[in-house]
Amino acid sequence: MVQLFKFLLKSTKSPTRAHFRPSFLDTLRLAVRGGHGGNGLPKYGGVGGQGGCVYFVAKEGLTLRKLAQGLKERRVAATSGEDSSKVSIFGKRGVDTRIEVPVGVQVYDEQQKLLADLNENDATCIVAGGGIGGCTGNNFLGRPGENRIVNLDLKLIADVGLVGFPNAGKSTLLKAVSNAKPKIAAYPFTTIRPQIGTIEYGDLRSISLADLPGLIEGAHANFGMGHKFLKHIERTRLLLFMVDIFGFQLSPRHPHRDCLANIYSLNKELELYDPSLLEKPCVLLLNKMDKEGAHEILTKVRPVIDDLSSGLADCPEEVRPKRVLKFESIVPISAINSTRVTQVKSQLRRTLVRLAEKQFVTDGEQIKEQLQQRVGLVGPKIT
CATH class of the missing domain: 2.70.210.12 (GTP1/OBG domain)
Known part of the structure; x- marks a missing residue:
């Protein structure tokens, strides 16, 4: 009788709990x-x-x-x-x-x-x-x-794609600046699927921000979240890099890399996956500036971050890219500081507006050239 009861218990399948179901x-x-x-x-x-x-x-x-x-x-x-x-x-x-x-x-x-x-x-x-x-x-x-x-x-379509290594504070920032409610915890890989939030401004303007699962070295070859992460940044208008000012260590088996090495590593992963991604405009956020010693580190690394090509000689060979990024702006922040978060929101809007203006001018020049070519066949050139 006991054996029969055990068999019936094993044969009963319990439904998967809701928080284990992929959403x-x-x-x-x-x-x-x-x-x-x-x-x-x-x-x-x-x-x-x-x-x-x-x-x-x-x-x-x-x-x-x-x-x-x-x-x-x-x-x-x-x-x-x-x-x-x-x-x-x-x-x-x-x-x-x-x-x-x-x-x-x-x-x-x-x-x-x-x-x-x-x-x-x-x-x-x-x-x-x-x-x-x-x-x-x-x-x-x-x-x-x-x-x-x-x-x-x-492939997600968003104005801004948030890029960084695990536990850099991306989800904390997303929750602070938008209406999204991502899971936040003090351990890596809290975000295991993309999250999209909307940043709203007082004049009813809005910007969509995608928080993507944390990268690891080798993502271009589909390690970790790999291509499931990288494909989602192909259609974003602006890349928002977020780096811990104190660096990052994936596990005890991996070396600890400072913030400069992490920037170069992110640069290289994008380069190996799709070199055209390096042409996208990008902004760098240096997070956790509220902690002791952060400003001393920033003073030391800021000149190299302003011109990444100047630090290639000292960059570890395994994370050294062939072509370096050029950041539209570099913003030291603390994702838990409301004043700094407001600064990020303003910076993102200014950057997107500036990019839209450049695109408008470029499109206008192309239209003018096309008109000149057409009119040139039948009349004088437009000046």
Whole structure:
């Protein structure tokens, strides 16, 4: 009797507790199939209806988690075209299947070929076309629709991406400046999935800030959070680096690196993953300035931070980048000091406004050149 009771206890599966369930999903695999084409009618030369197609439409406010919950079987199919008949010589077309996906999704096939990049609201792509209907060209036999596996890869779209090593204070800053409520604790890797907050200003202007899981050395090769982190900074307008002024040590097995070495290490990880990321404008935050000895360290390292190329000779070879970052501004802060946090909010806004002005001037120059080229074909050059 005791053995039977133990067996029944083992066979009972308890539901996963809510805080263990992943709430953020940035990849999703779906099987999609277009509708089969309807058969034609040889006796009357009738043409079968074309099968419906499966297409994605990008919509703001959606998440891959909601999409996955609505498609539990991970299979999507359109309906088949109608067969031709003596009552209806031309069969009706199958009904298309519309699937709404989050803005920022990239669609890949099984060979990792990019099919579509849905980075704007209402952007649309067909992922599985319907088969053609039966006609004289195919012996009046309808053809099957496309049948494939697609991978949806979500890359967050935010104004600012917060970059740094674990336990640098990124989540504390995000909570202080925005409406987000990330988990905060005094140990590394508290953040295990991206968090997005909105910084709101008195004139109703808002800026979106993404706090991303902490980097470790080797992230470019997919160590740690790896590519799950790095891919999310590709679409941010501004990179916000956050570094502990006292340095960082991942574990007792790893060497302790000072703040300069950490800056170079972050620089190198971005360079190895995608060199084009170094072209993004960036701001550096030196955190934990409220602690004793922080200002002495800042006085020592500030000249090198202002010109990172000047310190490459003394940088450890394993973290030495080939090309160094150029920071738009360097802000010493304490993430728990409200005055310093307000300074960060103001600095981010000024930087984004300045970048927008530069982009406006650049776009204006390009439009002027295009007009000059067109007008030059038929009249005098615009000056």
